[in-house]
Amino acid sequence: MSGPGGGTAPSEVSAPDWPRRAAPAAPTSAELDARVTECRACPRLVEWREKVAREKRAAFRDWEYWGRPVPGLGPPDARLLVVGLAPAAHGGNRTGRIFTGDRSGDVLFAAMHAVGLANQPIAVHRDDGLRLIGTRITAPVKCAPPENKPTPAERDTCRPWLDAEIELLRPTLRAVLVLGGFGWQALLPVLADHGWTIPRPRPRFGHGAHVELASVRPASTVHLFGSYHVSQQNTFTGRLTPAMLEEVLAAAARAAGLSVNSHPV
Numbered sequence: 001m002s003g004p005g006g007g008t009a010p011s012e013v014s015a016p017d018w019p020r021r022a023a024p025a026a027p028t029s030a031e032l033d034a035r036v037t038e039c040r041a042c043p044r045l046v047e048w049r050e051k052v053a054r055e056k057r058a059a060f061r062d063w064e065y066w067g068r069p070v071p072g073l074g075p076p077d078a079r080l081l082v083v084g085l086a087p088a089a090h091g092g093n094r095t096g097r098i099f100t101g102d103r104s105g106d107v108l109f110a111a112m113h114a115v116g117l118a119n120q121p122i123a124v125h126r127d128d129g130l131r132l133i134g135t136r137i138t139a140p141v142k143c144a145p146p147e148n149k150p151t152p153a154e155r156d157t158c159r160p161w162l163d164a165e166i167e168l169l170r171p172t173l174r175a176v177l178v179l180g181g182f183g184w185q186a187l188l189p190v191l192a193d194h195g196w197t198i199p200r201p202r203p204r205f206g207h208g209a210h211v212e213l214a215s216v217r218p219a220s221t222v223h224l225f226g227s228y229h230v231s232q233q234n235t236f237t238g239r240l241t242p243a244m245l246e247e248v249l250a251a252a253a254r255a256a257g258l259s260v261n262s263h264p265v
């Protein structure tokens, strides 16, 4: 294995166990993110993300699509982690930054800015100046899947990247906001494996769900929140409104010890 972004052999990064071998060895979030972008462990997703990047959507034909895994975004000492599902084919898979360049991201970043978790409400490309405040955003599956539906096997293959991300964030992590049931189901076993106690029966996903999870070694508490996903299906139908999203973001931010705008901007 070579260093991050160092041109690791294609046979290595295409092996199903590449995430399991590469992720735990990354000493920093920056190096983890660099390693993620090399990954080719899921043949179906690699084929799809690259096909979308070649064929493009007509509106974006002048773009050079990213067409690779999309790493997490935000400071390495974040207190709040927002967990989605996977990058969008013409959003993150085009721009190379999570939730950037699609309608879901428009809704999410506008709400984060209103609450005080982002320096601007707009996210259009990787060099647009967006900065997250005390918050990191990630996804349990780092490549765009067909129809936004990764398989359980793809979720499990990708899991070591999320495992390593949680471990690196652990010293500062105080709250997690999960967008949607897929992320909720993917994240609970990860938190359990990292020492947080998951109540029995398992907490059910729902918008506004909130449960405190304790860990003994090392002693820490994480507040887990649920929100409907910022998908167009939810936001266009009014199932998830900007006010609902701002409310749950603010609650998660307060639980994480972050300061929150008292009056949304």
Ligand code: SF4
Binding pocket: 019, 036, 039, 040, 041, 042, 045, 046, 069, 141, 142, 143, 154, 157, 158, 159
């Ligand atoms: S989904 Fe995850 S494990 Fe699969 S190729 Fe993408 S980054 Fe690698």
